[in-house]
Structures are given as C-alpha cells and as structure tokens.
Amino acid sequence: MNKKTPYILIMPIVLLGVIFIFGVVNGIIQSFGYIPAFNLVNVTLSYYKEILSDPTFLDSLKVSLQISVISSVLAAILGIILTAALVYTGHTEGRVLQVIKLAIIIPHTIVALFSISILSQNGLLARVFYRSGLINTQRGFPLLLYTKNNLGIILGYIWKEVPFVAYFSLALMSGINNTLGEASENLGASKLKTFLYIILPLSMPAIRKAFLIILTFSFGAYDLPFLLGATVPKALPVQAHIEYIHPNLRHRPYTMAINGLILAVTWAMAGIYYLVTKKGRVKGDIHEEF
Amino acid sequence: MKNFKSNKLLNIFLYISLFIISVPMVILLLWTFTGRWPWPNLLPKTYSLRAIKEIFAPHARIFQTLFSSMLLSLSVAILSVIIGIMTARALTLYDFAGKKLIAFLSIAPNLVPGTVFAMGIHIVFIHMLLSDTVLGVIIVHLVYTLPYSVSIMRDLTQSIGERLEMQAYVLGASPFKSFIYITLPLLVPGIKTSIGMAYIISSGQYFITLLIGGGKVKTFNMLMVPFIAKGDRALGSAYALIFMVSTLLILIITDRVTKKLPYQNDGRKYKWNWN
C-alpha cells in the first residue's frame, strides 16, 4: 500500500473541512460587530457584553439547558430500550423499521403541528377526556404546552429522538448480539446479565454518539421551542431568531453573538461529556475516539 | 434458553412505540382531508378536498419541485457515501499527519449552530461564484451529512478490517480489485444506512438551502415550510405526507437495490451468501 494513499483518500473531506472552518470563522466575525454591508466596521465585544448582562439571558440559558438535557437523557434511555426491543424481537429489518424511520424523516415543524393537535387544551387528548366526562371545558384539561416547564417541547423532542437513537445504535447492538451475545448465552449467562454486562457496554460507542448529537441539536434548534414554548422566557435559539427577524438590520450582530454563545455552551457540553465518560472507555478502541 | 417474560415486555414496549409514532401520522392524514375540525369532535366535522386541490394545482408545480429535490438529495447522499468510505478508510487503516484533526472535523458540524455557518459561508460562496447554484447547495449539504456518513462507515470499516483484503492482495489481486470485490460488498449495510441518513438530512435542510440556493435552487422543504409556519393545518399536513412518502420511497428503493447485490454482511464477520 502506498504511503500517499491516505492523503488522497482524505482530500475531499479536507476540502469540505476548510470550507466549513471558513464559514464558521466568518460567521463568528459577524458576532463581533464586523458587518461592512451595514456599515458596521468596528470589531467589538459590546454585543456579547450586552447580551450577557441582560437578565433574560440566564433565564433563556436555563430554558435551553433544561430542554436539551432532560429530553436527551430520557430519549437516550428510552432509545436503548427500543433498540434492545428491536434486536430481541428480531425486527432489525422490514416494516417495523420503516415505521421507526418515519419518525426520523419528519421535520420538527410537523412535530410541532401535531403536538398542538394532540396535546393542546383543545387537542385530541383533551377531547377524549371531555367525551369520557373527565373534564367539562377545555380549560379543565391541564396545560401541557406553552408552559415554563417546557413539557411540550421535551415530549416533542423525545418523540423524534428515541427512534433516532434506536436507528443509530441498531446495527452495532444487533451485530454484538449476534456474535458475543449469542456466545455469552450459550455459555450459560442469563439474557439480562448478557445485556447488562456485554451488549450494552459494547454498544455504548454508538449510543454515546447519538446522545451527543441529540443533546447539541436540541440545545441549538429553534423550531420546537418557538412554536411550543412560553412567550417568556424564550429558549436561546428562539431569542437569536427574534433578533434575526428584527427589521433593523443592524441587529444582526446580536443574532450572531447569541449564536456564538450557543456554540460556546455546546462545546462546553461536549467537553464535559467527554471528560465524564473517559472512565468507561476502552483505550485504543477505534470506536472510542469520538 | 429463551426468557419469555422479558421478550413479552419488550414486545409490548415495541408496540407502544409504534403506536406513538403512528398516531400522529394518522392525524396528519385526517387533517389533509379536513374542512373544519372544531371542539369537541374526535373526527373532522367536515371533510374537504381543498388542500389536495391546492397542492396538486398546476401552478404549484409540485412534481417538478419534488423531483428536482429528490435528485438533489440523492446526489448529496451518494457523494456523501463515497467520501465517507474514503475518509473512513483513511482514518481506520492508516496513520497520517493531522489524523486527529480530520476525525474531529468529522463531527464538528453538529456542534455549530446552522445560522453561523450559513451566514458565514454565504459571502465566501458569492466570491467563489457558488451562490445560487446547485453545486453550492450540494457542498453545504455535504458538510452536514458527512459526520454521519463517516461515522457509519468507520464502524463498519473497522469491524471488517484489512485481513480479507490483504489475503486477496497476497493471492495476487491488485489493491483496487481487492477493494472492489472483497471489501466493498462487505460495506453494503453501511452504505445503505449512510445513503438513507444523508438523504434524510439533506432533504430536511431549510435555512442553508434558502440562503445558499438563493431561491433559485428550490427544494420541496422550502415549498412546504411557509404553509406549516402559517398554520394552515390541512395544507401543511398534505405537504408533510407527500414529503414523508417520497422520502420513504427513496429509502425503500435504496434497500431493494442493495439487497440485490450478492454479498451480505449481517454482522457475523466472515459470512456471505453465494447467490
């Protein structure tokens, strides 16, 4: 094998990587107030300072963290169970999987649409309660959406992310079950023990990757929090969006600064996650690199 | 030694999950044909074909947009797989300078808010004459699909390893031939998943397609989003269903095409079916 081969192989991704870095850097520069198109030519930290000193910033940060952490942890746990269910019932292909894929295909705005259809005080669940005599008016049904505990948003994310975690981890878990899992059971271990000590730990690489993806995504996305969230406090990405649609175009640096802060928190989350999970890793295992 | 109880519980969990996923689909279907659906009706009060008529009206050009969208996302998916295989191979089987950096770059796009990258690259692309072009859109979509493609292909490449390929090489096959005939067929499951995932991500992009495509590159998603945002539930549901069905179609076709290939890898290292 050629010494040069790897360098040829990585050419495309290097090219795209450069484009990516270029774009991100350019975007971050805008957050420092440098947007010549709007006659903003002074590089400054003032936009960051203004946002950080705004009392609503911490509230927004809390909202975003709450949504992403709770929904991702629950989605990961339920996702693991779903993956196990698919593996143990032998449904790793075919119709059942198509239904799971459906959930992954659907855009978040549609999730908001039917969440409102089902969960609002006027929604199908409320109407079922009304029909069965449990409540008398729409207001009798508890408010699940638009609340400060962001329940509706969390449920919406879980709906989409559990299938995603399952789909992502299925191949790995299925493979391990077929080889090592079978071997373990043949040697006499119970199904539960095999799962907890062999299959689950060895599937963790895929599950971990999926967890990080849904954690960062739910922190930075704005569709669900915008449509299903409370008017105040707003999640961070919603706040960024509001600044983006502000008619005064000179507000653009605010958008980019909030996005810059989202980026910083996202990286912090990823960093913390790696430090915390360092113990469980097998050194040298290629799966464990990222 | 089957433990029936645990299987039953898992089965129940599975069917509950399927139920939770399917119910919204049914609701979308109902909404597509709804005229009015006020409180406290459990089913629509009046049915109507308004949404169907509006969506299939000739001026909406839905089939052209759908077709060109599908072609775009399919191109992204195929390119993504090819680059994914190449990168995965490099990262798994070789050692080279900057390896860690490349590995990190492969997951970085997930860690950056979409608007930052989009607004930043927009100006760069204008300079490069890539704005408002299909190629520009394909490139930015690739930035978001590659993390998944690379990751999936890495797992698979690593589990297959080099040994079979080496054996073929030792027996006299050229490196290229041993890759094509030995390794590639074993990569098929990963290729399948990779194409699916990349297609889904590409067809789901909105803001970046809007900004880089500049309205000239029209995807189905761009057609769909304003109606959902406006809150027209009938029309939004109709668009959503067409979107889902078309995507599912692509995934099924990908499945069938890859099934026809003679070599299968179902997780057991050295098994393949001879025809």
Add this chain to the structure above:
Amino acid sequence: MNSKRFISLLSTIIIALLLITGCGREGSISKPPGDNGMEAVSQGFNPDTDFDQILEEAKGNTVNFYGWGGDEDRNKWLRQTVAPILKEKYDITLEVVGMDIDDILAKLAGEKQAGLEQGTIDMIWINGENFYSAKENDLLFGPFIEKLPNFEKYIDSEDEEIKYDFGFPIEGYEAPYGRAQMVFINDSAITGETPRNTDEFMEYCKKYEGKVTYPALPDFTGSAFVRTLIHDIVGHEQFSDMEADKEVVKKAIEPALEYLRELNKYLWNQGKTFPATSGEVDNMFEDGELVMTMSYGSYSVAVGKEKGIYSNTVRTFIFDRGTVGNTNYIAIAKNSPNKAAAMVAINAIISAEIQATQFEELRTLPIVSYDKLTDEEKARFDNVDMGEGVLPQDELLDKRLPEMPANIVPIVEEIWLEEVVGK
C-alpha cells in the same frame, strides 16, 4: 459479470452527478451578464430613459418576484392571472419565489458585502420597518416609481401612504401593491357582541374569560392589534414625530400598558403566555378554543367562508375610533439583473386592470385612487360581491389609522415583552 455491472453503475452515477451539478454560476461578479442576448441593461441602468425604451429592453426577460410564500391564493393569482397578462402584453416571464423578507434581506446584505452586482432578486414584496431598513442600508434600487406611466394615471400621489411607509418617506423606492387593515373577527352565533372600543373590549373579555387572546409580539398581526388598542386609548397623532427613545415611548403608552396588564387577567392563560403566531390564533378560533381572532386582511372572512374554514355566521368588526392600516409595496433590489423588466411588471401591477383582479380573487384592498378611475373601471370594483359579514370599503378606509413610524414599532414591541407578558 458482476464487476462489469458494478463499474457501469458507478460510472453512470458519476456522469449523472456531473450533469446535475453542471458548472458553477455563469458570469462573474462584476461583468454584467447579457440576458437573452440583450445589451448590458443593468450595469448603470438608467431609470430616466424613456419608458418606451424600457419596455423594449424588458421584452423577452424573466423577472423574479421574491416575497412571503405562505399565501397560496396569492401565489395562484400571481402565476395564473398576473403572469399571463405580463407575458402577453409585455413579453415578460414572471417567476414567483417564496422567501421570508428577513431571509431576502439577509441574502441581499451578503451580496452587498461580497460586491455582487448582478444578483437573482428583482422584485421584492416589502413594507414598513423592513423597507426602512433595506433603504437605509442601500439594498434597494430607485427612485423609480415616478417613471411609471401608471403611477400618474392611477395613483393619488398626495396620499399619505403613497408618500410615507410607516412614517418614513418612500422617495420613490417602492410602489404600492395592496392595502391591509386590521379587522377583528368573531362568530355571531357564538358571541353576539362586537366591541367598538377598548372599554367594551375589556367587558367582552370578562364575559368570555379565557377565550380571547392575541399573537405574541413581535408577530406582525399581534403587533398591529396591540397598537390599535394603544391608539384607541392614547390617540395616534403624537407618535408620528416621536423620539425613538424607550423611555419617551413608554411614558406615552403608559395608560395603554396599564390597560393591557388589566386585560391579561381575562385572556387565555391569564396572559401568562401568548400564541407564537397569528396562524395559531386563527386555528384556535377555528377550533372553538377562542371566540375571537384578528387579521390584517380586511376580507379574510370572505375568503375563509369560501374555503369552508369559517361558518356562515362569522363576521368582521372594527373599533369606532378606527384600526391601523397600511399599504404593502413592491421594491426593486439594487443588484437586480432585470431592472427594466421589473419596472414594467410593477407598472402593470399598479394598473386598474391587475388591481381589479387582485380585488376580485384575493379580496385585497386596491391601491388605485378611486377618483382617477374611468366609469368602467369603477364599475368593475363596485361589482365585486364580498358576501355577508364584512365591512364595506369606504367604512374601512374612513376609520383607518396610520401606522406608527418604523423605528417606534420595535420599541413598542420590546416594551410589551417586558411590561405586559405575565404581569
């Protein structure tokens, strides 16, 4: 056998990909591309040339009209009614592209920064604060409107809304497109009352507690609704030259803020949270969760009834002291590659003929001056039957309040967020 099949499959894919992606965009940044072999029209396009020459230049071109794509009826009207007229009369092809104004302006801003002299956007559907910002940041082409023959022919150039957009001088940079006015909507079969002022409105909300609300600001409709309430309480004249300072504005609207806080108690969810979009409020009204909604489209009830969304007893009403109304416009992008065609198309859109079709098909209030119409044209507008439950045009226009200046509106929205929500 398999290898050959595989290789041919691979090559087909690669060739297909190359064909699809094609080359990058044609032309370069500063070289003007000649569309359809025409002369370099847009590099140094001079709007002062004789309109007949502009008509000549426009022939055979395609013009791209960018604007919000969520109005299916408008899209249909543009493609099926307006486009054929433009093609037949002026040999111009109209392309309609759906894009939110914020994204349009983001695109133009990026193109400005990169120095792109020939963009892809020709006509823009725009108004208010967005127009102000776009003009201020040099993203628009103009002045052009006075060069349009139909401007003289059909438009009342002394009309406040033709000279000013949200209080700021237009100076010929955008042409009027349609009129909008805030109206309130409810169902006479469910609530017989139609509150005619803010006091009656408070009583209405007390009676139907929890069943009235409005979209959270800065939603366009929600913002207009709150501003209508403000005007009913503190009047409107003082805003036209108010200083754009938060404290000044707050002081001016303080009585209205108190009213809004008091109102919260009787609103949906006690005013602790508001629906994010006007579409949401409309849906809740359709479903019976709310007894009232509001809209900028004065005849949206007529349209809704036709579509079967509203029952027959739904009707519109407004306050005695009036509701805010505005005009929306079409502007031309500074880097439009088809400025001649854009001007011709806009000229056609402000004609009585096309305005009449807009009134007939979309029920949008026209921008042509009634007095300037011929009797035949007047009859065409008069004959449009709006059906039951809507207000006649002259009553609406009689009770029309001007919008606040473009730089005051965001301040009001900010204050609402801080002082009203959840209080």
